[in-house]
Amino acid sequence: MKKSTRIILIITLIVLFIAPLYMNKGAEFGGADGxxxxxxxxxxxxxxxxxxxIIEPASGxxxxxxxxSQxxxxxxxxxxxxGFKKGKTHVNN
Structure with a gap:
């Protein structure tokens, strides 16, 4: 993959993560459980x-x-x- 393609993909990924935060400034992002x-x-x-x-966490x-963590x-x-499977196929070939 070319370096320019990687840079474009990284920038696109960053925009996809940050854009919703700016589009919905006052929004609450609740979980599926609630x-x-x-x-x-x-x-x-x-x-x-x-x-x-059984155990209730002390805070949100x-x-x-x-x-x-999970x-x-x-x-x-x-x-x-x-990674193990990919490495195993390289060793066998």
Missing amino acids: AAEDAITENNPWYEQWFEP EIESMLFA AAIGAVLIGYYF
Whole structure:
């Protein structure tokens, strides 16, 4: 891949990540869990949870950090698997 193509792709990626933040300056970016809870409550106000969380994070920031850590660990494992498979095919050829 040419260097200019890489630079264009990196700039495009940065714009895709930053543009929504400027387009929706006062917006709240909530998670899917909160949206699902709101939809369930709206459709069935008498719904009761089956169980309570075992551990409740002390704050939203800690909850976000745990979620991001889980995503990072998953990405590392998937990346390792694909890298291992790619390396294995180069050794066999």
